[in-house]
Amino acid sequence: MRHLLSTKDLSREDAILILDTAGEMAKTQERENRKLPTLRGKTVVNLFFEDSTRTRTSFEVAAKRLSADVINFSAKGSSVAKGESLKDTAQTLQAMGSDGVVIRHSASGAAARLATSGWISSAVVNAGDGTHQHPTQALLDAFTIRRHLKGGEAGEGLDGLTVAIVGDVLHSRVARSNVWLLTTLGAKVVLVCPPTLVPIGAETWPVDIVHSLDAALNGYAIDALMMLRIQLERMTGGGAAFFPSPAEYTRLFGLDGSRLARLPQHTIVMHPGPMNRGLEISAEAADSPRSVVVEQVGNGIAVRMAVLYLLLAGEEVA
Ligand code: CP
Numbered sequence: 001m002r003h004l005l006s007t008k009d010l011s012r013e014d015a016i017l018i019l020d021t022a023g024e025m026a027k028t029q030e031r032e033n034r035k036l037p038t039l040r041g042k043t044v045v046n047l048f049f050e051d052s053t054r055t056r057t058s059f060e061v062a063a064k065r066l067s068a069d070v071i072n073f074s075a076k077g078s079s080v081a082k083g084e085s086l087k088d089t090a091q092t093l094q095a096m097g098s099d100g101v102v103i104r105h106s107a108s109g110a111a112a113r114l115a116t117s118g119w120i121s122s123a124v125v126n127a128g129d130g131t132h133q134h135p136t137q138a139l140l141d142a143f144t145i146r147r148h149l150k151g152g153e154a155g156e157g158l159d160g161l162t163v164a165i166v167g168d169v170l171h172s173r174v175a176r177s178n179v180w181l182l183t184t185l186g187a188k189v190v191l192v193c194p195p196t197l198v199p200i201g202a203e204t205w206p207v208d209i210v211h212s213l214d215a216a217l218n219g220y221a222i223d224a225l226m227m228l229r230i231q232l233e234r235m236t237g238g239g240a241a242f243f244p245s246p247a248e249y250t251r252l253f254g255l256d257g258s259r260l261a262r263l264p265q266h267t268i269v270m271h272p273g274p275m276n277r278g279l280e281i282s283a284e285a286a287d288s289p290r291s292v293v294v295e296q297v298g299n300g301i302a303v304r305m306a307v308l309y310l311l312l313a314g315e316e317v318a
Contacts, residue, residue: 001310001311002115002123002311003111003115003123003124003125003126003311004124004126004135004136004307004311005112005115005124005126005133005135006112006126006132006135006177006180007133007135007138007177007178007180008180010135010181010184011184012157012184012186015139015142015181015184015185016155016156016157016185017310018139018306018307018310019139019142019143019303020154020155021306021309021310022139022140022143022299022302022303022305022306023143023152023154024306025301025302025303025305025306026299028065029065029301029302035064035065035066035067036065036066036067037067038066038067038309039063039066039067039068039308039309039312039313040067042068042069042099042313043068043069043071043098043099043100044059044063044068044069044070044098044099044100044101044102044308044312045070045071045073045093045096045098045100045101045102045122046059046060046070046072046073046102046127047073047089047090047101047102047104048072048073048074048075048104049075049080049104049106050075050106050128052104052127052128053273053274054272054273054300055104055128055134055136055137055300056072056104056127058297058300058301058304059102059125059127059136059304060072062301062302062305062307063100063304063308065301065305066305066308066309066313068100068312071093071096071098073089073093086105086110086113086114087117087119090114090119090120091120093120094119094120094121098120098122099122099312100122100123100124100125100312101114101120101122101123101124101125102125102127103124103125103126103127103129104127104129105128105129105130106130107129107130108130108131108132108133109129109130109132110130111124111125111126111127111129111133112126112129123311123312128173129173130173131170131171131172131199131234132173132176133176133177134173134174134177134272135177135181136300136304137173137174137177137272138177138178138182139181139303140296140299140300140303140304141178141181141226141270141272142158142178142181142182142185143299143302143303144268144270144292144295144296144299145161145163145182145187145224145268145270146158147299148224148268148292149161149223149224149268157185157187158182158185158187159186160186160187161186161188161224162188162189162190162220162221162222162223162224163178163188163189163190163222163223163224163225163226164189164190164191164192164216164222164224164225164226165178165179165189165190165226165228166192166193166213166216166227166228166253166255167193167197167227167228167229167230167253167280168193168197168228168229168231168242168280169191169193169197169198169199169202170193170197170198170242171197171231171234171235172228172231174228174272175228178226179191179205179206179207183206183207188208189206189207190207190210190216190220190222191205191207191208191210192209192210192211192212192213192216193209193211194211194242194243194249194253195211196241196242197243208220212252212253213252213253213254213255214252214259217259217262217263222263222264222267223264223266223267223268224268224270225255225263225267225268225270226270227255227269227270227271227275227280228271228272228280229271229273229274229275229276229280230246230276230280246279249280250278250279250280253280254279254280254281254282255269255280255281255282255285256284256285257282257284257285259285260285260290263290267290268290268291268292269281269285269286269288269291269293270291270292270293270296271291271293271296272296273293273296273297275293
């Protein structure tokens with residue numbers, strides 16, 4: 001693996017290798033000394049043109065736990081504000097000796113452009129490009145599902161499990177990444193959203209599509225329920241073009257206490273964050289014992305350590 005750009009490119013074997021490596025990394029994080037020498041002398045650049053809390057900080061923690069040097073670049077306050085291009089920005093950072101570049105950008109395809117343009121020689125990790133892909137989010141989601149529902153066994157996929165992904169699928173790179181990764185790993189994926197939030201071409205994806213959360217709860221034995229953030233910043237008019245009102249959306253697609261109570265006992269509730277509490281998920285559901293939202297964030301460190309390790313070192317975990 002030279003870059004990590006999309007889960008659509010990952011074979012089952014590659015995906016399981018990353019999850020298994022993340023499992024080894026997670027074990028090292030239970031030690032008193034959580035730092036590994038594996039990437040000593042390497043430099044990782046976090047190149048963020050869009051806001052982030054979880055992804056940026058966990059890539060930074062992951063790189064530091066592997067003893068890499070880290071350069072954090074945020075477009076806000078940089079020469080990007082003066083009009084500097086992606087190419088010039090990336091080449092400037094490459095000149096400082098980067099081995100790996102973790103990029104988040106509002107443009108779909110930005111990570112692939114950086115990886116294939118020949119502008120830089122670093123390995124590229126896509127940390128979210130427009131509405132296209134967010135592969136490490138899907139990998140940490142799969143890691144979390146496997147731990148809870150398959151015992152976290154090395155070599156295991158997600159065969160036989162059903163994952164429902166609920167909400168703003170249209171604008172969600174998390175949903176797109178999960179559709180491909182979860183199905184590659186053997187899970188059945190059900191998309192639950194209003195017809196206005198179904199992406200063009202989704203009828204060709206390997207998924208079922210349902211237009212009411214109650215219908216999904218009645219029709220499927222759901223093992224993991226993944227709620228998506230309504231991305232109001234990507235909608236004009238506060239969502240008015242996509243659903244009549246926030247209250248109407250919550251009534252049909254929101255996860256509240258009564259819907260939570262209808263799920264099978266073992267079902268886990270997921271959300272990639274940040275959450276709109278009271279819109280797609282109630283505080284009762286978000287904070288319930290079945291919610292693994294905070295655990296997802298923690299698992300992001302092990303998964304990102306695994307990805308950086310496999311791209312930049314390629315040796316056995318010490
Ligand atoms: N899930 C996720 O990508 O969160 P951030 O935007 O905070 O990185």
